[in-house]
Amino acid sequence: MADRYLRLTGTAPGRFLTRRLGLPQPAPLRRWSAEHPSLDGPVLRLAAGEAAPAGTQPYAAVVLDATGIADPAGLRAVHTSLHPLIRRIAPCGRVVVLGARPGDGDVQQAAAQQALEGFVRSLGKEIGRGGTVQLVRLAPGAAADSTLGFLLSPKSAYVSGQVIEVGPAAGEQPDGDRRRTALVTGAARGIGAAVAATLARDGAHVVCLDVPRAGEALGELAARLGGTALPLDITAPDAGERIGAALAEAGGGLDVLVHNAGITRDRRFANLDADRWDAVLEVNLASVLRTTEHLLEAGVLNDHGRIVATASIAGIAGNAGQTNYAASKAGIIGFVRALAADPALRERGITVNAVAPGFIETGMTAAVPLFIREAGRRMNSLGQGGQPVDVAEAVAWLASAASGGISGQVVRVCGQSLLGA
Numbered sequence: 484m485a486d487r488y489l490r491l492t493g494t495a496p497g498r499f500l501t502r503r504l505g506l507p508q509p510a511p512l513r514r515w516s517a518e519h520p521s522l523d524g525p526v527l528r529l530a531a532g533e534a535a536p537a538g539t540q541p542y543a544a545v546v547l548d549a550t551g552i553a554d555p556a557g558l559r560a561v562h563t564s565l566h567p568l569i570r571r572i573a574p575c576g577r578v579v580v581l582g583a584r585p586g587d588g589d590v591q592q593a594a595a596q597q598a599l600e601g602f603v604r605s606l607g608k609e610i611g612r613g614g615t616v617q618l619v620r621l622a623p624g625a626a627a628d629s630t631l632g633f634l635l636s637p638k639s640a641y642v643s644g645q646v647i648e649v650g651p652a653a654g655e656q657p658d659g660d661r662r663r664t665a666l667v668t669g670a671a672r673g674i675g676a677a678v679a680a681t682l683a684r685d686g687a688h689v690v691c692l693d694v695p696r697a698g699e700a701l702g703e704l705a706a707r708l709g710g711t712a713l714p715l716d717i718t719a720p721d722a723g724e725r726i727g728a729a730l731a732e733a734g735g736g737l738d739v740l741v742h743n744a745g746i747t748r749d750r751r752f753a754n755l756d757a758d759r760w761d762a763v764l765e766v767n768l769a770s771v772l773r774t775t776e777h778l779l780e781a782g783v784l785n786d787h788g789r790i791v792a793t794a795s796i797a798g799i800a801g802n803a804g805q806t807n808y809a810a811s812k813a814g815i816i817g818f819v820r821a822l823a824a825d826p827a828l829r830e831r832g833i834t835v836n837a838v839a840p841g842f843i844e845t846g847m848t849a850a851v852p853l854f855i856r857e858a859g860r861r862m863n864s865l866g867q868g869g870q871p872v873d874v875a876e877a878v879a880w881l882a883s884a885a886s887g888g889i890s891g892q893v894v895r896v897c898g899q900s901l902l903g904a
């Protein structure tokens with residue numbers, strides 16, 4: 484779905500007009516491409532309290548190590564280092580603050596480290612020009628490489644204001660040479676199609692699942708990606724068995740399980756019949772639990788497997804007309820947190836995370852009435868909707884073999900939406 488306003492503000496007369504009228508001027512975001520895979524300019528890393536280099540050189544990104552801040556007085560070091568730099572961040576630039584987990588120290592440390600969250604979320608709302616700001620909390624023994632690789636690249640264009648916790652990776656890392664197999668539900672279109680394409684780009688054999696009536700689009704996508712099409716309704720009682728059988732045919736187990744299929748049946752609660760309630764809870768939540776349980780019990784999901792489910796900011800903030808949908812998506816968050824904490828999975832190096840998209844330009848949001856759609860697009864720090872590929876890149880990061888230290892996280896891909904935390 485085209486964002487005509489964003490197109491208008493991308494032209495000189497459009498910029499002039501919208502500036503004169505005091506209207507928002509969303510910056511065109513720089514996204515990843517094979518020809519242009521990195522941010523434009525140098526990345527500066529410094530420890531909190533360290534003086535910024537003199538001069539006017541712009542930076543594509545600044546990474547501030549604030550892990551050592553142990554009391555409120557220490558927070559002054561954030562100002563010392565970042566204040567002189569904030570006007571030197573290039574368009575579509577990045578600020579990443581590395582923190583420690585509040586509670587890994589005493590009360591003073593907890594207060595100071597929690598303060599960083601307020602700082603980061605506020606700076607994200609100020610930075611402008613397509614810039615993003617995040618807080619990465621490192622547990623003792625954690626390696627942030629995969630997370631920084633994502634955040635300091637154009638792949639994270641629509642992720643801002645996030646707090647991401649990274650722990651030590653469990654167990655041995657998987658053999659990097661083996662081709663991984665991924666399953667993506669709801670792959671025929673929208674976000675699912677982008678996830679399938681992005682995982683294939685990153686080297687996976689992708690099994691693309693969608694309802695049989697989407698068979699044609701599904702077949703075309705799977706053929707284009709060199710993957711496998713699996714026409715199947717995920718709510719079928721034997722969906723888990725049929726996925727297992729399809730994977731056995733494709734030559735083995737599963738490394739990446741992406742629960743993306745989802746539906747809306749919007750009505751205010753007073754007008755919502757039980758069928759609409761059931762349909763949404765069944766597709767978006769119950770089938771996710773049922774298939775995951777089967778694939779784990781049947782040993783289909785390999786050690787060091789990655790499970791990524793799809794929540795929504797509606798599941799965090801709630802949304803009028805979406806009691807059923809928001810309940811299902813909040814349920815996904817509960818599922819992810821509980822499963823990630825399961826010692827049996829942790830021992831096997833399996834991670835479980837969720838992405839929570841905000842307003843993403845897909846068939847689902849194209850169906851939203853015009854004025855609500857326009858409000859949804861603009862009500863975030865980046866002033867625009869995201870693209871399916873923005874969610875796909877976040878899924879690919881969480882799904883990567885190098886992301887073994889990230890589990891139980893809910894990462895919003897919402898341009899720092901004003902809705903919810």
Ligand SMILES: NC(=O)c1ccc[n+]([C@@H]2O[C@H](COP(=O)([O-])OP(=O)(O)OC[C@H]3O[C@@H](n4cnc5c(N)ncnc54)[C@H](O)[C@@H]3O)[C@@H](O)[C@H]2O)c1
Pocket residue numbers: 668669670671672673674675692693694697715716717718743744745746766793794795796839840841842843844845846847848
């Ligand atoms: N688009 C957004 O702004 C947005 C925001 C938040 C969350 N999400 C979530 O992201 C996911 C993808 O959304 P989208 O916008 O790409 O939606 P979409 O409607 O464009 O695509 C969803 C796909 O899921 C498939 N599907 C539906 N029911 C299925 C079933 N029973 N079995 C198998 N496949 C089924 C559909 O056929 C379709 O291909 C959903 O879980 C959605 O709730 C989307």
